[in-house]
Each structure stands twice: as C-alpha cells, then as structure tokens.
Amino acid sequence: MNYYSLNNKNTRVSFQEAVIQGLAPDKGLYFPEQIAPLSKSFFESIDNLSNEEIAFEVIRQFVANEIPESELKQIIAETLCFEFPCISVEKNVFSLELYHGPTMAFKDVGARFMSRCLAYFNKGKDMKNTVLVATSGDTGGAVASGFLGVKGVEVVILYPSGKVSDIQERQLTTLGQNIKALEVDGVFDDCQDMVKKAFLDTDLQYKNLTSANSINIARWLPQMFYFFFAYKELKKYNKPLIVSCPSGNFGNICAGILAKKLGLPISHFVASTNINDTVPKYLENGIYDAKPSIATISNAMDVGNPSNFVRIQEMYNNDLNEFSKDFSSYSFSDEETKIEMQKIFSNTSYIAEPHGAVGYLGLKKELATNPDSIGVFLETAHPIKFLDIVEPVLNIKLEIPKQIESVLGKEKIKLKIKNFSDLKQYLSK
Numbered sequence: 367m368n369y370y371s372l373n374n375k376n377t378r379v380s381f382q383e384a385v386i387q388g389l390a391p392d393k394g395l396y397f398p399e400q401i402a403p404l405s406k407s408f409f410e411s412i413d414n415l416s417n418e419e420i421a422f423e424v425i426r427q428f429v430a431n432e433i434p435e436s437e438l439k440q441i442i443a444e445t446l447c448f449e450f451p452c453i454s455v456e457k458n459v460f461s462l463e464l465y466h467g468p469t470m471a472f473k474d475v476g477a478r479f480m481s482r483c484l485a486y487f488n489k490g491k492d493m494k495n496t497v498l499v500a501t502s503g504d505t506g507g508a509v510a511s512g513f514l515g516v517k518g519v520e521v522v523i524l525y526p527s528g529k530v531s532d533i534q535e536r537q538l539t540t541l542g543q544n545i546k547a548l549e550v551d552g553v554f555d556d557c558q559d560m561v562k563k564a565f566l567d568t569d570l571q572y573k574n575l576t577s578a579n580s581i582n583i584a585r586w587l588p589q590m591f592y593f594f595f596a597y598k599e600l601k602k603y604n605k606p607l608i609v610s611c612p613s614g615n616f617g618n619i620c621a622g623i624l625a626k627k628l629g630l631p632i633s634h635f636v637a638s639t640n641i642n643d644t645v646p647k648y649l650e651n652g653i654y655d656a657k658p659s660i661a662t663i664s665n666a667m668d669v670g671n672p673s674n675f676v677r678i679q680e681m682y683n684n685d686l687n688e689f690s691k692d693f694s695s696y697s698f699s700d701e702e703t704k705i706e707m708q709k710i711f712s713n714t715s716y717i718a719e720p721h722g723a724v725g726y727l728g729l730k731k732e733l734a735t736n737p738d739s740i741g742v743f744l745e746t747a748h749p750i751k752f753l754d755i756v757e758p759v760l761n762i763k764l765e766i767p768k769q770i771e772s773v774l775g776k777e778k779i780k781l782k783i784k785n786f787s788d789l790k791q792y793l794s795k
C-alpha cells in the first residue's frame with residue numbers, strides 16, 4: 367500500500383516509510399492511495415469475531431505485505447490487550463469506553479500499534495529512530511508507555527512545566543529506560559513549536575526523528591478499530607447509528623470516517639468540541655479560520671487548528687455539501703460541560719469526565735432531531751485523569767485504579783529546558 371502526501375500527490379511512499387517519516391518531507395500528512403471496502407460477509411458475521419480478528423481485517427490492506435500476517439496479528443494482540451466496553455447510559459445512548467489501557471487514555475491503542483510497527487521495521491538493523499513528541503498531558507503518557515523498552519527507538523517527550531497534572535507528569539517521567547522527559551519552561555504551543563523546528567532542522571536529520579502524534583499513520587489508522595467495536599455491540603438494535611467523538615486534532619473522528627469508507631454502517635458523525643470551535647464555525651459559514659487555542663477543562667481538545675482536518679476534507683473532495691450530509695460539529699462551553707456532567711451523574715449515575723461529557727452533549731443534540739437513531743459517544747479518558755475537575759463538580763471521591771497507583775510512588779526524572787537551542791543540544795549529545 368502506498369501513501370501520498372496531501373501537499374503533493376506525486377510524493378508517494380510505502381507504509382514503512384510513512385511510519386518512519388511521520389510527516390512527508392513537504393510537510394504534508396500522508397493519506398492511503400486506495401481504500402477498498404470490506405466484504406458484506408465481514409459485516410454480517412462481525413458479531414462472531416473477536417476484537418483481534420476484526421482489527422486484523424480492518425488494518426491489513428493499509429499495511430499490505432510490509433509486515434507478514436503472523437507478525438501483524440501479534441502486533442494487534444499486543445495493541446488490544448484490554449477491554450473496550452460499550453456501556454448503556456440511558457435509552458438509545460451508549461458510552462464506548464476507550465480508557466481501560468495502561469495509561470487510561472484512548473491514545474494507548476495508537477501508541478502501542480505504532481511502537482510495535484517501528485520495532486518490526488528496525489528488527490535486525492542497526493537503525494535508530496527518535497520519536498519526538500509534544501504533549502499537553504495525555505499523549506505523553508500513552509507514548510511513554512507504548513514505546514517503553516522498544517529496541518532502536520528513543521522517545522523524547524516535551525511537556526509544559528506546571529501545565530500537566532501530577533498523575534500525567536508521573537506517567538511520562540517515571541518510566542526510565544528509552545523514555546526521556548523534557549520539562550519546558552513555557553506552554554504547550556512552545557513545546558509544539560520546538561518539535562516542529564526540530565523536524566525542519568537539517569543538522570538533526572541523522573537522528574531519524576519521527577512524530578507520534580496522530581499525524582503519523584500508524585497512530586491514526588488503528589483508531590478505526592473503535593468504530594467497528596461499537597458497531598459490533600450495537601448492530602442488534604437495528605437502528606441508524608450516530609457516533610459522537612470529543613474532538614481536538616480530529617484524528618479519532620477522521621479514523622471513524624475512514625471506517626465508514628470501508629463500509630461500516632455509521633449513519634452520522636458528530637465532532638463535539640469545547641469552545642475551540644474552528645470546525646463547528648466552518649460548517650456554519652464555510653470559512654476555515656484557524657485560531658490560537660483557548661484553555662478549557664477538556665484540555666486534550668484545546669486545539670485551534672486541528673491537524674487531521676485536511677484528511678477529512680480529502681475524503682469528501684473538499685465538498686462541504688457532501689461532508690455536511692455525514693457530519694455535524696457542535697461546540698460547548700466549560701459551564702455547559704460541568705452542568706451536563708452533573709446531570710448525567712444524577713440521572714444515570716454514570717461518571718463522565720469533561721471530554722466524554724462534551725461527546726455526550728453533541729450526541730444528544732444530534733439525537734434530538736433523529737429520534738429513531740441510537741447513538742454512542744466515545745469516552746476518551748478515565749475520570750481519574752481529570753480528577754481535579756470530576757471530584758469537585760460531582761462532589762465524589764474517585765478510587766485510584768491500579769494503572770495509576772503504580773506510577774504514584776515513583777520518582778520523576780526530567781530535564782528542564784528553556785528553548786530550541788537547549789533541545790538541539792540535548793538531541794545532539
């Protein structure tokens with residue numbers, strides 16, 4: 367399978383090259399050259415298949431013969447080593463919980479899949495890759511855990527000093543081995559800028575830098591699995607299915623749309639956002655106006671210029687009318703989110719953290735005009751990861767899950783940096 371750059375369709379690379387490069391040399395995102403729908407019999411028998419079997423069918427055409435079948439199955443088994451329960455919250459509303467992995471964020475799946483693909487490509491070679499990643503909180507932990515101990519790969523995580531929670535900081539600073547944490551004197555955008563600069567820096571090319579954000583196809587593509595898992599559970603209701611994704615960089619929802627291209631019967635998507643409303647505004651008035659991000663309580667979605675949006679546009683040939691048939695996008699304030707968290711909890715006793723609550727709000731809005739449908743929202747993080755908000759808003763005390771407990775007592779190891787020249791010096795050592 368080849369991938370082309372969205373900046374120039376003549377730039378074509380293999381799956382392996384796309385994974386190793388992350389971003390194309392012309393800075394475009396990679397996109398699969400072909401998308402072949404899955405067979406009717408696959409969808410008919412999906413309820414009899416395990417998650418691993420489903421995932422294999424879904425991903426195989428995108429990897430093609432670049433990883434042998436048995437190895438790919440092994441990678442999938444290690445990627446999906448936890449549960450993805452689809453919980454009934456109220457009539458016609460379900461929560462697909464994506465947070466039961468090692469770092470309790472949905473990003474575990476993409477990080478685990480990508481790290482194992484890189485490890486496969488490096489096997490037996492004297493190749494070294496450096497995965498460089500900027501995090502506002504959740505990505506860093508998932509990438510650290512997903513890449514821990516992977517041979518030939520060094521991971522360098524940049525995070526903004528004082529802007530991530532104590533649990534998040536521990537998840538990315540306490541693992542050791544091939545995982546290095548840099549505490550940046552600045553905000554998330556500063557971290558992101560430094561990472562971008564490093565990718566462009568010709569002096570650093572020998573480091574084989576790659577990205578582990580959802581721009582990397584090996585982190586993005588496996589997110590398709592979730593939508594198939596949801597369908598498997600909800601098929602029996604025999605109603606049109608609406609899926610709401612709490613969206614930041616739009617990687618998740620973009621994977622959902624690709625799943626639909628493979629034939630998955632999803633009737634409508636909702637991209638639910640916080641007040642970072644670039645996409646909802648675009649659907650309203652046709653103008654895509656990227657803005658600096660605004661801080662909210664659902665901070666993993668504080669993105670003013672969603673990087674995967676170009677991939678969505680590609681799938682609809684930039685035709686806003688076609689796009690609007692399949693896709694809605696709604697924005698919600700922190701106040702609305704908190705009120706909804708309380709309502710969900712008092713009406714159903716379900717605990718939604720802020721990202722999930724935004725997803726729920728978007729889903730309910732869409733269901734209001736489609737009463738014959740059923741809907742699922744993605745719950746993208748465990749409430750404990752946003753304990754500073756969940757506990758006071760719901761007036762409850764959360765139990766600490768074992769995944770989190772295991773990092774609490776460990777020592778944080780990190781290096782403080784101030785600017786790009788510090789980063790460059792660190793990488794060149």
Ligand SMILES: *Cc1c(COP(=O)(O)O)cnc(C)c1O
Nearest residue numbers: 613614615616617618666746747
């Ligand atoms: C990353 C993240 C999101 C946003 O996902 P995108 O694929 O970037 O749209 C939502 N919720 C949580 C908890 C996240 O960590």
